[in-house]
Amino acid sequence: MKNFLQLFFILTFSFVFSQNQTEGTQLDTDYKPVYYRLEMNLNPNQQAFSGTTTVHFNTTDELSLFKINARPNLNIQSITYHQNTISSYTRAGDVLNITLPELLPAGKLDSISISFSGNASTSTGLTLGEHAGVPIIETIAQPWHASSWWVCKDDLIDKVTKLDVYVTHPNEFKAASNGLLKSVTPAGNEMSTTHWQHNYAIPVYLIGIAVTNYAEYNNSVVIGGTTIPIINYLYPETMSNWTGQLDQVPSHIQFLSEKFGEYPYKNEKYGHAQWNRNGGMEHSTMSFMGKFTFNLVVHELAHMWFGDKVTCATWHDIWLNEGFADYCTGLMTEYYQGEQDFNSWKSTRVQEITSQNGGSVYNPDADSESRTFNSRLTYKKGSMVVHLIRFMMNDDELFYQTLKNWVNDSGFSWGYADTEDFKAFIEVQTGNDWTDYFNDWIYGEGHPIFNILVDKTPGGNELTVHFSQSGSHSSVPYFHTPFEIEFRGSGGQKEIRRFEISAQQQNFEVNDLGFNVTSFVPNPNSDVVCKIASSVLSTDELNSDSEIKIYPNPVQNLLNIESGVQIRQIEITDLSGKTIYKKSKINQNQFEIQTRNFSKGVYIIQIKTDKKLQTKKFIKE
Template sequence: MASPGFDATFYDLQLRIELSPENLVGTVRVRGVAREAMSSLVLDFDPAMRVEGVLDRNGQPLASSRPDGALSITLASTAMVGDTIDVTVYYEGRPQVTGLGGFVFDTNQSGKPAIWSLSEPYGARTWWPSRDHPGDKADSVDVSIEVPQPLTAASNGVLTHVEEVIGGYRRFHFEHRYPIATYLVSVAVAEYDVDTQLYRRPPALAQDLGELELPLVHYSFAGNGAFEGSHPQYGFQYITDIFPVLEHWFGPYPFARELYGHAQFTFGGAMEHQTLSSMTTNYQGTMAHELAHQWFGDSVSPGSWRDLWLNEGFATLGELIYWQATEFPDVHDQIFDIYYRRALQAEGTLVLQDTTDVLDMFAHSRVYAKGWMVLRMLRGIVGESVFREILKAYAADPRYQYGTARTEDFAALAETISGQSLGYFFAQWVTEGDGYPFYSARWGKRPNGASWDVEVTLEQTGNARTFQMPIWIEVQTAAGARQFLVFNQLDVETYIFTVQDEPSGIIVDPDRWILRAEDVVVTHMDASPELPSSGKLSLYPVPAIGRITVESTWGQPVAADLVDGLGRTISTRLLPPGKTDWTLNGLAPGLYGIRTAQGVTHTFILSGQ
């Protein structure tokens, strides 16, 4: 409903919270720039809130009306492109609870008042007038909150001063000088214990990112000990353990000129309000999730709610990354299992088709768990170091940092940095496809001189589509296991691997790099069937250095492709009967294969020496 041609640049919220009766009195200054000629300004604002008046920048009254779900303000004169629009709205009322909350008057477990906001995705309009869209960020925001004593107020950014106000109130004034989306503007009010810390960036990180001493402020319900915690996995104080892990993966904390902290509320979950996450729990996993949002969700916000997975999938990744780096490895494995199974329950495409049902939008199985698994699969495709480079580049890209991004922006950046074509991946997992693959495998073995050939036929069954994915296959022998990476893109595909010791079994995707049906049926054949021809190929030496010799026992020329570890064709030739040397000059060390026209891939390792 809000004017699409208006670009908000600054909000100044002056709020007074009254408890008896419960009431919110607000004055909001809205400043922005016209991107098209405008004779009126329409803001998102719930009709339950009563507008007392609207003034222009000169203090002159402006006419207004209340179309459904909005506030329409008639400007004193038509604003032309590039003109500044500056109005102040006076209002009051009791906000209606909506979506995940909006603005809530509540009590905590001690029976004391707890007043808070949670505006994601459409709740800001229930308690203050704005252009309530994640794609329109104001350059900065001021929030001033008057509360009856002994309550304390918390909000985004830096607390600049507290002053006594007549009538037994205190006014808390906050300034935040970073771009911010409306849904991230926060109010948290209660009787709080306030604890402070300082995060000093560790020397190893400081060498790459520069030195940092960041103030940390924690607002805990009075007397409940949330800062100290009652268990090694609980306590706001442990945020200093989480920071270096996430900075290692994501780059420098994006709001380093100000601070970070937590404020307790009674929602039952948590919310990544910019610089001050609202928390019900002091559990380290939740703290890691909300801190990760400061990079992904707050600094880089979704250009549309359809791209919500860019928030929640990345923050869930932050949880798993943190647990993997801590002294609680069992926690990581337990959380991994839980989220993996939830991801299998996801319905619909990861990019949301319907953004009207708030509870469906935030289904944990989809935007959280499957969103995380998509990033894990990407990590498996491009490799650990490149994946971390992608995350850091995405967070720091000037096109997106302190702005917004869409799924196609992240996909394009991942392609650029990895040097891989990833269109197939994002189409089947994010933008177009749903579900997941069901794999089954048949395998057999046969001697090959002093070595053993292992033939594996991988089949996708019960799928509405054929998934294209790199997949690890582990061959087990008495001397240990060896893993081979192949690119699977057909319903039925056969691969041949060579190992030194007699194989005893195989495992498909042993480390769950793919979101797939958990049970992979593996069938052992007493003797491998003959290749779909009267001959076979042998490759040597393995590992290869500079070239690979391909020996064919077919009685006629056979078409074959040299492919990389992702199944991409590098070159093609006809292999005559007998031996053929295939030159590998210019190729990077890694896994390659010779794929015949019959669909059988013989893999080999190219050494760099």
């Protein structure tokens, strides 16, 4: 789901409902649902709704008490088992406990039907609205709102392999949902029943329905020899605003299919249904969204691979859905608009991510919707740590093949994966240990803050690059990452060099540039989420000045300063600009400074005499 509100506010599915809505009860049951038949009576002109869930299930152990989720706002009208009514049931919170008339053995395929009713005013997942004076009724299920509008096993870990959705609605409206449109049949009393069927594995949070006076704008794309229909249900009054963006969808599908494998639902469809929320929701085969902007359209489409085909195992791991989908908007920007716009895309994210010091990509509070769908962390930082994988690999062919293998791996495809699953997978794919990456960038909080000093030899092009870094949050003292610097010369020369950062203090020698360096740009393409506290180009010409000498350099305990003229003032700062030492009214030609308690690193010393203010650097070992 794409977070979007005036440049992508927190995704609407979470905040339009109560921010205090708690997670539904995760049921420990002795059965697995395999098929849902959902029959809904939805009239956009009415608050009231009703329906029947028929769930087919396989028992995994002996079963006599059937548990399923139904939030308190739903009224249970009847329960039918083998054509007989069951009256023996209890309710506890959002759990419906049904006593079966017999003990079912393990390994039995069975079914039960539950009829229910409710009111849109009390449902967190079914809402009424209007557009241009026309009513609309729409649903949302993510993360645990499905059971507020239909009876189901409302969790992440139970995907059914078949779904039939029957929506009875007034004749003047159309109903949008998952899968293929099988029929629209008269239901009497100026009502129709629309039947959608979906034959791919799906969790309940990806099931959605919307009903209003839709106009259709359709297209198609050929993938692997299969023609896939693209069905768009749009508001008639705004359809012309979005046809240009929607005409690009076939190209989007082709790009993502090339990179990550064929469109997952090629035997059914892809499409969109317009709704009244600003954001989008990646209902399998038919994404719901309020506006069809480039980023939102791409984001929800990318979920068909990342989130729908391979689904996060818990809401702690939501970055595996949202981070990857958001990164696909960057890949599309790179593909359509080029490297410069892609660098701007990355830079914007880096600025937002580093606007605060804390926060991890891994979600520590899965009970909080606002944290789960946090724009800065789950989406933007999530996307940039995916980019960091690409940057660390430094091999686009390997990167794309790894992700293609991921979404098509038999252990995860049409199933679930958590963060540790992805770590193990990428380690096998690359043959490398990714522990530092996951500890720093996924589980750890914050970002690195770099101070960079580049020393240049007098009149030459030999450089010593000094890196000093700290973490913005105490959970990560320093980050492991590649890092690039673009060196620039007086004649317009530019050359990027790559450094592997694995400590708080590191020095690198660069002695093969073919030009005189006059400046440098750290992180020129915004590949690393970081802040640059200082970046200084220094020359040893200052240190060779016979008028002022500092020694020894590097220094351990005692720094000596000698000058041909009297020294008036000395100030020492670290690379972040923090003053470490300052002394005025010295009025001596020689001076000593105790450096025993200085931290190891590079320092800048400013020495003021009657003649000038000179700046030098020294290293504390």
